[in-house]
Amino acid sequence: MDLDELYQEVILDHYKRPRGVGLREPFEGESHQVNPTCGDEITLRVHVEGDTVADLSYENVGCSISKASASVLYELVNGANIDDALARLKEFTALMNSRGQGEADEETLEDAVAFTGVSKYPMRVKCALLGWMAFKDALVRAEAVPTPEGGAE
Amino acid sequence: MEAASKLDVESIRADFPILQRKIGDKTLAYLDSAATSQRPVQVTDAMRQFTDYSNANISRSVHTLASEATDAYEGARAKVASFIGAISPDEVVFTKNSTESINLITYAFQNAAVERGADPRFVLKPGDEVVVTEMEHHANLVPWQQLCLRTGATLRWIGITEEGRLDLDDLDEVVNERTKVVSFVHVANLLGTVNPTSQIVARAKAVGALVGLDSSQAVPHIPVDVAELGVDFMAFTGHKMLGPTGIGILWAKAELLDAMPPFLTGGSMIETVTMERTTFAKAPAKFEAGTPPVAEAVGLAAAVEYLEALGMENVRAHEKELAGYMLEKLEAVDGVTIIGPRVPIGRGATVSFELEGVHPHDVGQILDSEGVAVRVGHHCAKPTCIRFGVTATTRASGYVYTTTDEIDRMVSALDKVRKVFA
Ligand SMILES: Cc1ncc(COP(=O)(O)O)c(C=O)c1O
Numbered sequence: 001m002d003l004d005e006l007y008q009e010v011i012l013d014h015y016k017r018p019r020g021v022g023l024r025e026p027f028e029g030e031s032h033q034v035n036p037t038c039g040d041e042i043t044l045r046v047h048v049e050g051d052t053v054a055d056l057s058y059e060n061v062g063c064s065i066s067k068a069s070a071s072v073l074y075e076l077v078n079g080a081n082i083d084d085a086l087a088r089l090k091e092f093t094a095l096m097n098s099r100g101q102g103e104a105d106e107e108t109l110e111d112a113v114a115f116t117g118v119s120k121y122p123m124r125v126k127c128a129l130l131g132w133m134a135f136k137d138a139l140v141r142a143e144a145v146p147t148p149e150g151g152a153e
Numbered sequence: 154m155e156a157a158s159k160l161d162v163e164s165i166r167a168d169f170p171i172l173q174r175k176i177g178d179k180t181l182a183y184l185d186s187a188a189t190s191q192r193p194v195q196v197t198d199a200m201r202q203f204t205d206y207s208n209a210n211i212s213r214s215v216h217t218l219a220s221e222a223t224d225a226y227e228g229a230r231a232k233v234a235s236f237i238g239a240i241s242p243d244e245v246v247f248t249k250n251s252t253e254s255i256n257l258i259t260y261a262f263q264n265a266a267v268e269r270g271a272d273p274r275f276v277l278k279p280g281d282e283v284v285v286t287e288m289e290h291h292a293n294l295v296p297w298q299q300l301c302l303r304t305g306a307t308l309r310w311i312g313i314t315e316e317g318r319l320d321l322d323d324l325d326e327v328v329n330e331r332t333k334v335v336s337f338v339h340v341a342n343l344l345g346t347v348n349p350t351s352q353i354v355a356r357a358k359a360v361g362a363l364v365g366l367d368s369s370q371a372v373p374h375i376p377v378d379v380a381e382l383g384v385d386f387m388a389f390t391g392h393k394m395l396g397p398t399g400i401g402i403l404w405a406k407a408e409l410l411d412a413m414p415p416f417l418t419g420g421s422m423i424e425t426v427t428m429e430r431t432t433f434a435k436a437p438a439k440f441e442a443g444t445p446p447v448a449e450a451v452g453l454a455a456a457v458e459y460l461e462a463l464g465m466e467n468v469r470a471h472e473k474e475l476a477g478y479m480l481e482k483l484e485a486v487d488g489v490t491i492i493g494p495r496v497p498i499g500r501g502a503t504v505s506f507e508l509e510g511v512h513p514h515d516v517g518q519i520l521d522s523e524g525v526a527v528r529v530g531h532h533c534a535k536p537t538c539i540r541f542g543v544t545a546t547t548r549a550s551g552y553v554y555t556t557t558d559e560i561d562r563m564v565s566a567l568d569k570v571r572k573v574f575a
Binding site: 003006007012037038039040041061062063064065121124127 | 511512513514515518519522529530531535538544545573574
């Protein structure tokens with residue numbers, strides 16, 4: 001087991017010094033997500049102004065992977081255009097579901113590239129995606145994107 | 154290893170091929186037997202022998218194989234019955250697992266609530282009470298909670314002390330004349346606590362309530378005798394006692410099984426059937442609708458034989474030593490807090506702990522990289538986690554094949570965890 005691949009410096013750094021943490025006002029959409037197998041939780045809010053994610057704020061409990069992932073998410077999508085944010089969400093989700101086969105694009109994913117190794121650990125993919133699922137759901141609740149078929153969760 | 158141990162752990166280990174397995178380049182140290190135990194070759198061989206030479210459906214045909222299969226299945230029932238001191242094999246019902254065994258009981262209550270002429274002991278109404286404890290596995294909590302929601306009865310529970318023991322101070326208030334049934338965990342799967350049963354059983358009897366045990370973590374690890382315990386029903390599961398998955402056990406007093414409405418209905422559980430109505434077979438058949446897990450029963454019987462040959466008193470003594478060793482070594486690790494009893498008295502070799510500043514998921518991952526398998530998470534005991542203010546714990550659990558060396562490997566791997574997250 002190559003641990004260094006999983007616990008990259010970048011991940012440990014985001015875990016120890018999470019960016020953007022805390023729940024803030026105003027917000028139009030809030031989502032609460034739980035990983036039922038391990039009890040990790042996140043509450044995440046989005047504040048939308050026009051077509052921009054004007055603020056993304058969150059509180060979470062969880063492992064290093066889930067906490068670092070939420071912090072990286074903040075850096076990537078806070079202040080971003082909603083379409084760009086959704087594109088990153090799609091890209092990151094695909095990377096996580098790639099079972100170690102995915103190629104990450106540093107241009108678009110920045111620090112999230114460090115999570116490539118996580119995709120080799122099926123038990124941890126859910127940890128990495130928890131915050132991103134909350135983000136997707138919060139955008140729906142904020143009515144910033146159309147409701148996906150079959151509901152948000 | 155331990156001079157005082159009555160188990161020859163080295164020769165036991167030779168019966169478990171999986172213990173030779175490498176995880177990466179490290180030999181497996183399996184410290185997750187509370188989730189599921191490993192199986193000795195005796196169990197796999199018995200199942201294979203049955204499958205290769207005697208496989209048939211039971212009780213349905215007159216050919217030789219059917220008769221051998223029926224004998225094997227009923228023989229397993231008799232073996233389990235004698236292992237737990239049941240007066241008759243007919244008191245042993247085979248299910249899928251503990252969870253189904255407990256649901257079989259709660260559905261007897263639920264079906265009785267809507268059936269005319271049901272035994273009043275099973276009929277719950279608003280104002281009636283059901284008692285569990287705060288340290289239940291979800292398997293012995295959710296079914297009772299749902300039953301109460303559906304019948305209007307009230308769910309009550311016995312709390313947990315700071316030391317991880319049942320808080321029996323207000324037992325007489327929690328178990329009272331409104332109580333219809335008390336169902337509690339015998340050995341707690343997160344805390345490792347071995348609960349004293351006599352006081353709760355006596356109180357339940359005194360108020361005329363039925364009383365049962367979730368012995369999923371007890372039957373594999375300590376001598377269990379249903380007559381001595383004085384309970385009305387008991388659930389346990391094959392895969393935690395060296396047996397296969399797919400088979401569980403409900404033991405209940407014959408008189409109670411007779412009074413209970415069936416849970417699943419269909420083939421094999423009937424006496425006679427017309428298009429309008431059905432009369433049911435006697436227990437245990439009444440509760441075993443459909444083709445049962447025959448090969449699994451054969452494997453379970455082999456597991457019981459294996460445990461009997463070791464001697465359950467010896468198993469208990471071995472695990473008491475393991476518990477003492479684990480507690481001592483873990484207490485010495487910087488930043489470790491044990492959740493559950495901190496002395497090896499009235500507890501098993503299942504120890505949950507927190508490592509300061511590191512989430513159990515990360516602990517488990519790094520331990521795995523050293524070949525050490527532990528369980529992390531809420532262990533299907535969320536209320537216990539809430540009681541101790543944690544979302545998850547790391548849990549190490551030992552069994553008949555566990556060595557102190559494996560515990561040492563876990564403890565040194567914890568140092569590595571601390572280095573990564575320093
Ligand atoms: C105390 C306790 N009760 C019930 C269960 C459920 O057992 P099973 O999953 O085999 O139904 C378990 C095991 O997970 C347990 O530890």
